[in-house]
Amino acid sequence: MIHYARSNLARELAEQLQGKQVFNDAYNGLFLAAPRRTGKSTFLQLDLQPALEAQRVVVVYVDLWSDQRRDPGSLIADAIARSLQSHLGLVAKAARASGLESVSIGGMKIDTRKIGQIDGVTLVEALKALHETAKAPIALVIDEAQHALTSEAGENAMAALKSARDQLNRPGEIQLMLVMSGSDRDKLLRLVNTNGAPFYGSQIRRMPALDQDFIAHIVRLIEGQRPELAPVDAEALFKAFEGFGHRPQFFMEALGQALSPLDSFEGRFESAVLAAAAQRQKADEAQMESDFLGLRPIEQAVLWRMLEQGPLFRPYDAEALRFYQEKAGQKVSAQKAQNALESLRARLPALVWKSARGEYAVDDAAMHRWYAQRVTAGTWPPQGPQIGLDLEEDV
Ligand SMILES: Nc1ncnc2c1ncn2[C@@H]1O[C@H](COP(=O)(O)OP(=O)(O)O)[C@@H](O)[C@H]1O
Ligand SMILES: [Mg+2]
Structure with missing residues (x-):
């Protein structure tokens, strides 16, 4: 397996994260979006991480897709705890060996038995402790960060990170850098542009594809x-x-x-x-x-609406319900629409993504491109046995 190093891009982003470039707000949080399998995780781990480490930054990397069953909040906490533990290493070991139940780091008392556990310390405390122990700035890299929005605990973790950032950073002195990546710009956007979004005002950048x-x-x-x-x-x-x-x-x-x-x-x-x-x-x-054609007519109609409306999709407004009725050829109540959404979400692989606040989006952003191409080519919707059957029924 060859790895093509993207050192220039990594160095550039590392500088921006440290607030070394004027007119750039990456130090508030860097949000990178690019389609699946285009090399985000590879870049973050094999290029950006070493570039930051070369600048004496401690990097904590966590992929929220690594274990879909686990809560994003606890995945983040674990990653920080692991790093903390390895940095605390000697301090904590010595403390435990001498029977001390807690060590004091930067004026904070940390329970030596609980380090490494999720509920031992809060995220903010853990990040502060890591910073104090490592005596270095920290970069927390969260891969597939949109996944944090699918649970309340994940949302809380994001809010905690923002708070940690605000507590640790001063103008001209960046101690906590946050990097979030995602395969879907629209979903990532919910971290920065919705009411009460944790990183309101930050920009999402498209991570350049390999060129x-x-x-x-x-x-x-x-x-x-x-x-x-x-x-x-x-x-x-x-x-x-x-x-x-x-x-x-x-x-x-x-x-x-x-x-x-x-x-x-x-x-x-x-x-x-x-x-x-x-x-x-x-x-x-x-x-x-074939995924589309395999759906029930109501599911097709809901997915269609989602593709057509993109981020403006509202599942149950009157216009949406009218749209479903017209496309599915039957009356569709909000309840039925919700059932359809849920079954689209429950499929493996899922066709629909849902946030903890009940916002829906297509799971794979590639579907938007497919839809747009077919609309342009005049071949939307796909014609298949399902739709054929419907027509026969109507005759
Ligand atoms: N710079 C690179 N050089 C060579 N292969 C790469 C590079 N970046 C990614 N790949 C390959 O592409 C595939 C997908 O990369 P990955 O980083 O997992 O993408 P993403 O995180 O965007 O889904 C992997 O098999 C990886 O080995
Ligand atoms: Mg990845």
């Missing part, structure tokens, strides 16, 4: 290992990479296959990769289409 430089790096690797293939058509490979939605994993798989001696493709390998990209796109679309 031509990544392809140039791959081209150098290929030309190094297989000189007979030089010159490699970088443009064609970049086009294929775009076709794969800038997702390195699928691209690398196709590349590996096209370069394999067992591959039966005749002609240049670049064309094989391009063909694989086109196939992948088709397969992704076919999957969404």
Whole structure:
């Protein structure tokens, strides 16, 4: 597995986080959105974390998707506690060895038995203690942060982080940096732009996708290992990479296959990769289409409305109910709409996402692109047996 390092981007963001760039508010919290599988987690852990650590920042990374059954609030608390424990290490060990039940850090008493437990100390205390113990600024990196909005405990954790940030940071002296990433800009937006949102006013930035430089790096690797293939058509490979939605994993798989001696493709390998990209796109679309067609008419109508309205989606207003009725060809009460939403959410994989406040969104933002493309092409809604049946009933 190769890793293409994105050091420049990492260094730049690390500077912004530390408040070293004027006219940039990343020190208030950096929110990064990019589609699934485009390299966010990899970047955060393999590029941004080392860049921050090189500046003597203690980095705590937590992925809220790592364990979907666990509460986001406790996942965050655990990650902080683990880091605290490793930094406290000697202090706490010595204290425990001498029978002390608590150590005093920065004027705070911390129970040595409870460090590492979620309920031992509050998030704010734990972050302060970590800061005091490590004697260094902290960056808390929360991957798939939108997941925190799906439970009250997660929401509370976000509010606590904001409070910790405000307590620890002074102008010109940033001690707590917060980085939040997410696969869906609309969901991440709820952290910064709704009433009472914990990070009200912060901007969400699109994390840049891997670009031509990544392809140039791959081209150098290929030309190094297989000189007979030089010159490699970088443009064609970049086009294929775009076709794969800038997702390195699928691209690398196709590349590996096209370069394999067992591959039966005749002609240049670049064309094989391009063909694989086109196939992948088709397969992704076919999957969404069959998911959609497999839904009951009310579920289709609700999902349709959600795709059409995006962030403006209101599940039960009169207009929405009228829309459902028109599309599903039957009267749809708010209760029925809610049942449909719940069954869309309960599917595996889920088609619908719900926040603790009862806001809904499509689970996979890629569906918005699929919908927009089909609308533009005049092929929305997908036609399938379900809709055909409805028509027959009407006749
Ligand atoms: N810079 C990179 N170089 C090479 N492969 C990468 C790079 N970034 C991501 N990948 C690969 O792409 C896949 C998805 O990356 P990941 O970071 O998990 O994406 P995300 O967090 O956006 O869903 C992984 O298999 C990873 O190995
Ligand atoms: Mg990820």
